Amino acid sequence: MNARLLPLLATVAIFLAAYAICYAQFPAMLSTRVIGNLLTDNAFLGIVAVGMTFVILSGGIDLSVGAVIAFSGVFIAVVLRETNLPPPLVFLLLLAITTSFGAFMGAVIHYLEMPPFIVTLAGMFLARGAAYLLTLDSVPITHPVFSQIQDLYYLMPGGGRLTLIGGLMLAVVLGGMLLAHRTRFGTNVYALGGGVQAARLMGVPVGRTTIAIYALSGMLAGLSGIVFAIYTSAGYPLATVGVELDAIAAVVIGGTLLTGGSGYIFGTFIGVMIMGLIQTYIIFDGTLSSWWTKIVIGILLFSFIVLQKGLVWISSRERVRPAGAK
Amino acid sequence: MQCSKTWIGLGALLMAALAAPAAMAQTVGFSQIGSESGWRAAETTLTRMQAEERGITLKFADAQQKQENQIKALRSFIAQDVDAILLAPVVATGWDSVLREAKEADIPVILLDRMVDAPEDLYLTAVGSDLVHEGRVAGQWLVETVGDKPCNIVELQGTTGSSPAIDRKAGFEQAIAGHENLKIIRSQTGDFTRAKGKEVMESFLKAENGGRNICALYAHNDDMAVGAIQAIKEAGLKPGQDILIVSIDAVPDIFLAMAAGEANATVELTPNMAGPAFDALEAYLKNGTVPPKFIQTESKLYTQNDDPAAVYEQKKNLGY
Numbered sequence: 319m320n321a322r323l324l325p326l327l328a329t330v331a332i333f334l335a336a337y338a339i340c341y342a343q344f345p346a347m348l349s350t351r352v353i354g355n356l357l358t359d360n361a362f363l364g365i366v367a368v369g370m371t372f373v374i375l376s377g378g379i380d381l382s383v384g385a386v387i388a389f390s391g392v393f394i395a396v397v398l399r400e401t402n403l404p405p406p407l408v409f410l411l412l413l414a415i416t417t418s419f420g421a422f423m424g425a426v427i428h429y430l431e432m433p434p435f436i437v438t439l440a441g442m443f444l445a446r447g448a449a450y451l452l453t454l455d456s457v458p459i460t461h462p463v464f465s466q467i468q469d470l471y472y473l474m475p476g477g478g479r480l481t482l483i484g485g486l487m488l489a490v491v492l493g494g495m496l497l498a499h500r501t502r503f504g505t506n507v508y509a510l511g512g513g514v515q516a517a518r519l520m521g522v523p524v525g526r527t528t529i530a531i532y533a534l535s536g537m538l539a540g541l542s543g544i545v546f547a548i549y550t551s552a553g554y555p556l557a558t559v560g561v562e563l564d565a566i567a568a569v570v571i572g573g574t575l576l577t578g579g580s581g582y583i584f585g586t587f588i589g590v591m592i593m594g595l596i597q598t599y600i601i602f603d604g605t606l607s608s609w610w611t612k613i614v615i616g617i618l619l620f621s622f623i624v625l626q627k628g629l630v631w632i633s634s635r636e637r638v639r640p641a642g643a644k
Numbered sequence: 645m646q647c648s649k650t651w652i653g654l655g656a657l658l659m660a661a662l663a664a665p666a667a668m669a670q671t672v673g674f675s676q677i678g679s680e681s682g683w684r685a686a687e688t689t690l691t692r693m694q695a696e697e698r699g700i701t702l703k704f705a706d707a708q709q710k711q712e713n714q715i716k717a718l719r720s721f722i723a724q725d726v727d728a729i730l731l732a733p734v735v736a737t738g739w740d741s742v743l744r745e746a747k748e749a750d751i752p753v754i755l756l757d758r759m760v761d762a763p764e765d766l767y768l769t770a771v772g773s774d775l776v777h778e779g780r781v782a783g784q785w786l787v788e789t790v791g792d793k794p795c796n797i798v799e800l801q802g803t804t805g806s807s808p809a810i811d812r813k814a815g816f817e818q819a820i821a822g823h824e825n826l827k828i829i830r831s832q833t834g835d836f837t838r839a840k841g842k843e844v845m846e847s848f849l850k851a852e853n854g855g856r857n858i859c860a861l862y863a864h865n866d867d868m869a870v871g872a873i874q875a876i877k878e879a880g881l882k883p884g885q886d887i888l889i890v891s892i893d894a895v896p897d898i899f900l901a902m903a904a905g906e907a908n909a910t911v912e913l914t915p916n917m918a919g920p921a922f923d924a925l926e927a928y929l930k931n932g933t934v935p936p937k938f939i940q941t942e943s944k945l946y947t948q949n950d951d952p953a954a955v956y957e958q959k960k961n962l963g964y
Contacts, residue, residue: 344724346724351722351723352720352723355716355719358719359715359716359719362712456735456736456738458736458737458761465740465741468740468741549712549738550711550712550715550737550738551737551738551740551741552735552737552738554711554735554737554738557710557711557712558712559710594716597713597716597720598716598720600705601673601703601705601716601717601720601721602703602724603703604673604702604703604704605703605704607706608705608706608707608708608713609706609708
C-alpha cells in the first residue's frame with residue numbers, strides 16, 4: 319500500500335469513528351439537518367482551507383487569510399452601503415483585489431527570498447489594518463440580493479438545508495482536487511514542496527508557480543470572505559480572528575505533511591468536517607466547556623505530527639535499504 | 645451495554661414526555677458570548693441556577709467572543725429541536741437568517757442583555773437593563789440624600805463613547821437637573837477600570853483643594869469607585885463620610901466597601917436576565933401569552949442599610 323495514503327485513511331477513519339460515537343449518544347446527529355449545518359457553518363473555513371492546502375503542499379504557509387476574510391466582509395459591506403454598484407461587480411472587484419494581494423505576497427516571497435511566514439504575517443497586519451481603516455463597527459448588509467442568496471437552498475429529506483454556500487464549498491473542494499491531481503500546476507506544487515532546488519532542476523517554473531499558489535490562496539480567501547459576508551450578512555473588522563490557524567489545523571488533520579510535498583485536498587475537507595463535528599458534539603452535549611474543541615483539536619494535531627514523523631522515518635529507511643544492498 | 649443504555653434513555657424520555665405537561669419547556673439552548681467579564685460569568689452561573697430550579701435542561705454553548713460560533717450553536721440547537729433558545733448576541737448584525745430558521749422550526753428565541761438589528765418578529769422578546777434608568781436611580785439617591793445642601797459632584801465616566809458611559813451619564817444628569825444645589829464640577833473617563841479610577845480621582849482631589857470642595861463622587865461602575873476609595877483614603881479623607889460615593893453594577897467588592905462604611909450606594913445591573921426570560925417563556929408556552937418586545941430588568945438600589953455584608957456573601961460565589 320502507498321504510505322502516502324496512510325494519513326488520509328487515518329483521517330477518514332477518525333471522522334467515521336467520531337461520527338459513530340456521536341450517533342450512538344445523540345441519534346439526532348445523523349440527520350440531514352446536522353449534515354447541512356456542517357456544510358453551511360464550515361463553508362468559509364473549508365474554502366480557505368483548500369487554498370491553504372496548496373500553500374502547505376508547496377512547503378509554504380499563509381497567515382494572512384483570516385484577516386483577508388475580515389477585510390473582504392468589510393469591503394463588501396462598505397462598498398454596498400456607499401455606492402450603487404451591483405453585488406456581482408463588487409464580488410469581482412474584491413476577488414481581483416485579494417488575488418493580486420496574494421500574488422504580490424508570492425512575488426515578495428520568491429524574488430526577495432523571504433520566508434513565507436514573515437511575508438504573510440505582514441500581509442495579515444496589512445489586511446486587518448485595512449479592514450479597520452474602512453470601518454470600526456459591524457456594518458450590516460441590507461442589499462436584497464443577500465437575503466435572496468440566503469434563501470437559496472435545496473431542502474433535503476428530513477428538513478436539512480444544502481445551502482448555496484455549502485454547495486459552493488463542495489464545488490471548491492472538487493475543483494481543488496482536480497487542480498491538484500490532474501493539472502501541470504498541481505504537479506508543480508507537489509514538486510516545489512519536495513524541495514525548491516530539486517524542483518528547479520526538474521524544470522518547474524519556481525517563480526511563476528509560487529506567485530500562482532499565493533494568488534490562489536488570496537483568491538480563495540476572498541471567496542471565503544464573500545461566503546462569510548453572506549453567512550452573517552454583515553462586515554465586521556474583528557471577525558474571523560485566528561481562522562488562518564484553524565485552516566492550518568484542518569490541513570494537518572487532513573493528512574497533509576507540514577513540510578510540503580505530500581497530502582490531499584479531500585483530506586483537508588474531512589479535516590474541516592472533523593473540526594465541525596467536534597463543535598457540534600459539544601453543543602449537543604450542552605454541559606461541556608466549549609474550550610474542549612481546542613483541546614481535542616490540539617490532541618489530534620499532535621497525533622498527526624507524530625504519525626507524519628513516523629512515516630517520514632519509515633520511508634527514509636526504505637530508501638536507505640536498497641542503496642545498501644547494491 | 646450501549647444499546648441497553650440507549651433503550652433506558654429512550655424509555656425515560658418517553659415517560660418524561662408523557663408525564664410532564666406539554667406546556668413546560670424541557671430543553672433550552674443558551675448561546676453565551678463568552679466569559680470576558682465577571683458580570684458575564686455571573687450571568688452564566690445564574691442562568692444555570694434558574695434552569696435547574698425550574699427543572700429545565702440547559703444546553704450551554706460558550707462562543708468565545710465569535711459570532712460564527714454563536715450561529716453554529718443556534719443551528720445545532722435547532723437541529724436538536726430544543727424548546728427555546730436564549731441568545732446573548734456578541735454583535736448586533738447578521739442574525740436574520742438563523743433567527744428565521746428558528747422561527748420556521750417554531751422555536752422561540754429570547755435575547756439576553758443585548759439587542760440585535762433584526763426584524764422584531766424574529767424573536768419572542770429581549771430582556772435587558774435600561775442604562776439611562778440606572779443613571780437616573782443613582783442621581784435620585786444623591787438628590788434625596790443631600791437635600792438642600794450645596795453639593796459639588798465629581799464624575800468618573802466609563803470608556804469614552806461606549807453606550808453605558810453615554811447613557812449612565814445622561815440618566816444621572818436628568819435626575820439632578822432642576823436641583824441647583826447639585827453641580828457636576830469635574831467629569832473625566834476612568835475607562836471602567838480600578839487603576840484608572842484611582843488615578844483620575846487623585847487628580848480630582850489635587851485640583852479641588854485636597855478634596856475639601858468635593859461632596860460626592862458618581863462613578864459609572866463599581867470598579868472605578870473602588871479605585872477612587874483608595875485614592876480618597878490616601879489623601880487623608882474618609883470615603884463615605886467626607887465624600888459620598890454612588891456607583892453602578894453592584895459587584896461583590898462594592899458591598900465589602902459599603903459594609904466598611906466606605907461607599908454609600910450602588911445600583912444593580914442584575915446578572916439574572918434568565919429569570920424574567922424563563923418566566924416569559926413559560927407563560928408563552930402555557931397559554932400563548934405574548935410578552936412585550938422588551939422586558940426591562942429591575943435596577944435595584946442598594947445602600948448601607950441593606951445589610952451589604954449579607955449581600956456580599958450571596959454574590960461572592962456567582963463567578964464575578
